[in-house]
Amino acid sequence: MAEAHQAVAFQFTVTPEGIDLQLSHQALTEIYLSGMRSWKKRIIRLKNSVITGVYPASPSSWLFVVIAILATMYTRSDPSMGLIAKIQEHLPVSQSMSTQCQVVLSAVLFSTMLWLLLIFTMRLCLKQLLSYHRWMFEQHGKMSTTTKVWALVRIFSGRKPLLYSYQGSLPNLPVPTIKDTVKRYLESVRPLMDDAKFERMTKLATEFESSLGNRLQWYLKLKALWASNYVSDWWEEYVYLRGRGPIMVNSNYYGMDFLYVIPTPIQAARAGNSIHAFFLYRRKLNKEEIKPVSSATSQSAVPCCSYQFERMFDTCRIPGTVSDTVQHWQDSDYIVVYHRGRYFRLRVYQAGRLLSPREIEFQIQRILDDPTPPCKGEAKLGALTAGDRIPWAKARAKYFSSGVNKRSLDCIERAAFFVTLDDDEQCVMGDDSAASLDRYAKSLLHGKCYDRWFDKSFSVVYYKNGKKGINGEHSWADAPVVAHLWEYTLATDSFQLGYNAEGHCKGEVDASLPRPQKLNWEILPECEEQISQSLAVAQALADDVDFHVFPFQDFGKGKIKKCRVSPDAFIQMALQLAYYRERGTFCLTYEASMTRLFREGRTETVRSCSNESSAFVRALEGGEVRPQKLRLFRAASEKHQLLYRLAMTGAGIDRHLFCLYVVSKYLGVESPFLKEVLSEPWRLSTSQTPIQQVELFDMVNHPEYISCGGGFGPVADDGYGLSYCILGENLINFHISCKHSCPDTDAHKFGAQIRKALHDLIKLLSPIEKEPNKTEEKKMEVKKEL
Template sequence: MAEAHQAVAFQFTVTPEGIDLRLSHEALKQVYVSGLRSWKKKIARLKNSFITGVYPASPSSWLFVVIAIMGTMYARVDPSMGMIGKIKEHLPVNGYLSHQSQSIVSALLFSTGLWFALIMTMRYILKLLLSYHGWMYEQHGKMSVTTKLWLTLVKIFSGRKPMLYSYQASLPRLPVPAVKDTMQRYLESVRPLMNDEEFKRMTALAKDFEVKLAPKLQWYLKLKSWWASNYVSDWWEEYIYLRGRGPIMVNSNYYAMDFLYVIPTPIQAARAGNTVHALLLYRRKVTREELKPSRVPGSIIPLCSSQWERAFNTTRIPGEETDTIHHFKDSKHIVVYHKGRFFRVWVYHSGRLLNPKELELQFQHILNDTSPPEPGEEKLPALTAGDRPTWAKARRSYFRSGKNLQALDLVEKAAFFVTLEDDEQGLRTEDPVRSLDAYAKSLLHGKCYDRWFDKSFTFVVFKNGKVGLNAEHSWADAPIVGHLWESMLATDSFQLGYDDGGHCKGQVDASLPLPQRMQWEISNECDEVIQTSLSIAEELAADVDFHTFPFDDFGKGLIKKCRTSPDAFIQIALQLANYRDKGKFCLTYEASMTRLFREGRTETVRSCTVESSNFVRSMMDSSSTLNDRLKLFRLAAEKHQLLYRNAMTGAGIDRHLFCLYVVSKYVGVDSPFLREVLSEPWRLSTSQTPIQQVELFDLVNNPEYVSCGGGFGPVADDGYGVSYIIVGENLINFHVSCKFSSHETDSHRFGKHIREALLDILALFNLQKT
């Protein structure tokens, strides 16, 4: 009851003399501070919107244009060629405006119009410049005169001090490839996977589609590309992610790991305090648009930043046929899960963010709480781990009113979800293999009921101070989460730090409200649904075979001496490893990005090529010479880089085919070609997690502060999922997943083949590790 009284601003009693009204000054103060903060955020958003809206110009440039026009007028020169006079003629005549005032107002209106015209011209020129992608196809280390001139112009028209979203309006639209080009590239990509008869049949299907149906479907795509910001992204989000009816746990969500070798503090509450504060600082930068715009690494070329908008205060809402993404402009709390209980933790007090020390005490209070979960509460999050229709029906039936509605609303509107684990994870030197495998599985699915898989991300803090993250995939791709994760790790370790006892730094406000235990009323019927979802999730999780391992025999330092792309080197090694593992080639997916274009997301690089297959066969042929193998490797690497560049510049295969398929469904026609193409399984699905903010980590002086990266579940029942991160010059971390139920796969066996393939390819170059 004491908590209830503290929450009421007005207390009154009826007395014989009348109503005795007492005001709670502290509550009124908090109302005032909260409102003030809200208005400050609104004003800041308006300011940022205006600054972004006039970019690449700046608001101060308007004053420069006005002064310039006024100066020419006083010099009796009319730069408007009569337009100022025309404006003056149409101004309303009244007694308040003198002749001189009319001239000034006319000049101001003309100056403002000229300013906007200059902005639109600069933006259009910048968009044209950013549509040029010839620089990507030039030989590494050599730059043509054309590209040098182009870079100079990009610098001139890019403006100064851009904010997070400043370049959005200047980014070009994703082009629709020609059907003929896509068909040619597709047939080329499947050639190593088919025998002559199969390839002949597929060629006939492709030609028939290209001539008869494709032109009609292509017309709709071109129309959409002219009308929409991106002809792919909204359909990709809806049909690939939100309309999936199976569990998103394992199948869609992915994870990120802590430092590989370092735990900054073993105190769970302290690590939670620092890292949560670091995440909130990052959220503030996103809200204020203070993050630097995303760019191509090592260049001034901007990338689309739109995905950052939904990083926080976002949740996926289940539906029976399709899910939706709900994003809230602000959230003043997080929801914490510990030993089956839910707690709301306020992250603001008196108009400011709680500091790390205050957050540590909040988390310690939760860890010290020994109250048991309410009936049905402990495994409630399993609803988000099971089938989507089941969760949608349960949400509609059992969470529409009362305590359940209020508690669910708190979860869905939280900045993010936090789980305080009661077990320890991370690398253990006495058992490195099993410990990292267990760490990966814990982050991927946990106990299947201790993550809220619908939130944009669930932040996990283990008992020994290790942290991790499980991210929902529909709202954004891995590089956005990776950027957030890098910033959090660097802020935690190198900026905030800990005292000598391992606790957070800072002072604590004694009036800080304690975490609030959330209340649920779970009926027996609802609990049965929870158990059903949990059974499905546990069966899925138990089937996941995961192997995470650091490869430290060499890294990109030696790979660069081979004069090849590190990514191409690794991808070709994966082809060799897969062939040794299964004795055949398979359709291979490597995730690339299309964020050179507005609202771009991903494209597929089909890494299994004729060239890579020829190289792999040469490695399996004992009669093949070293020179033959090196020559074939060069051809395979060049081909891979070409495919990667094509994917980044909008000339990929799979998103175009996907959108043609969507249009075919809308117009009610069936294409045997598209149906077959879209049903082909990706038995090797791969992704690189690049370090985007190298400047945050000094690996020379702090070599132990290396990220372990992240991973994802297998895409095909009989295939592998492989994620890798190139860290520094001498380390590559791999995350390999598959399913125990498949007799064709084994994550540890494949990991062994990856190691051997990397070493065997390096041996071709006769280099020594330095």
């Protein structure tokens, strides 16, 4: 039976004849293999820590230095300038060794110290090189002499780096000056305020800069000297973990499957290949064989911080009454699968080896065919993770702290990741493709509000017709990290593992595999009441979400680049134009930018609504002459690129102001300026989802084999959440969310405005074709007649 308990390693009973001991050889074998697997991982981690610790050199370079020093001494010259002799004099074992051995040992010790000094120097040089960011502000094709010298970073970067090889060489995030931050802030809000409001805000900012700001800045600089990153820990705690509202819709995000292709219509087969691919990725992650991600604008020269990858698997968000925590365990050998109200523990390792895709498919099919009904109160248990955090924290402490409930909850939280086998079908083909994409997005974002475990680092959803998707928890990492995993699994599933002619996974099945174990629960009536309350909160939130997803295929980055414009700046200007046309005003706009060029960096805000962008939009809508509109557009796009580069290089506005606000709270002082800044709503929250591993996909020959990207819920009740993914040369996917409860927002109408704005901008930037005069028209007519 699926709910049967697993066999224990041994059993014993006391009889009149003595103790009757019965050993389970299978269980003992599993324990032995599990221990061997654990020790292998420890050895791999130890080896990788050594390799990473001496990077950009290699451990083998130590032997080269030793041989070089000994060879030099063999020629009767002293490369140490007397240091080897000094070491020989102070050797503690000199009395029990021959003179020749003492010389060799002294030379080896000197070589080791020289090698460590060389490594320290190389790492210091690499850190200085990685701290240089002026290259980002130079025009394309015009490289300064300093940047040409900086290109030495390629030499100091070493060969075949491991995932964490650069961590010790990445620079710390700098703290901007109060003066620069206040100046940029006032500049960013100028198009959003009338003269009276702006004058008032300028006064508040000036008072803050000349008084309290300097005191708060001193504490922040002190933290920056002590911590690896002065922002990230506070950002994780106060923005994510201390949020007391639902994380479903408000925080979690999703990623979609291939746009128009379903590799197999068999649900269990798609899960088999995909789950196997996830564990192949985890194996590469444990061995640090994943190539460090590089900045997209640096032609793979400048590495990004990889620390967010550490908690990708075996991680869960744990609710608390004041603040949640992120808990990470050692590698789990199982996943938890949800199907029709039941939770199953599915082991993916047998006898120390990873199950094949076909075997995982076999186990998944067992779950699909299992007729066992859910335990009382089990079916909608996941709603606790979808509702408010405080009720969930109290229920967890009261009803899940002991007994069978604790064991089952621990099983879910410690799993490698969470899987949902959904009975619904999702598809973007057919006459209703537009509406089907919207339903697909909503399903991935919140599902039925109880059939996902929103606290897990990520949950994978497999639909009845073979479609799949992913839902990510936001506190432990940002979307590009999960997207990197998702790209790998999509490509591995379809292009490497593949399916047979019937649509099943390839390979054979070991029919003796133990059945997946159904988790048991004892849900009390008062706990069921709390589940119902959480579900009601989550359902109201989910029903209020309005979603629109559409692929824009009229043109893409290929045509935009021909106009000598950054595709990202082009889209952001289109969004400003679309919003202005819909609402008749401008709004505070959030565009996410990474700060992973710095150690433990996460994100920074690009305030895309600027004086330049608003001037361009007004000129376009006011009917200015074309040269004037072109000039203003160029100025707006260049300003956007400047703001983006400033954010990436640690000179953004919002994270600095956020940290100053946190310091003020710790000190117990009030700042009217900071309080007002932090309370301003982001009515347009945007993010680009980049394709990081282009080499995994063939966008020219197989454009259908590409993810539709992902999206997130609205940040403000009266605003839009908007994600876009630039794919290949001729496709841009948009994901738009807002709330039905706001009469001023409509995802579909805003989508139509975006389409119109994109066409208007490309028409403006494209060269005007000269109309033929009458003489030329007559000549063309004569040619046609001939």
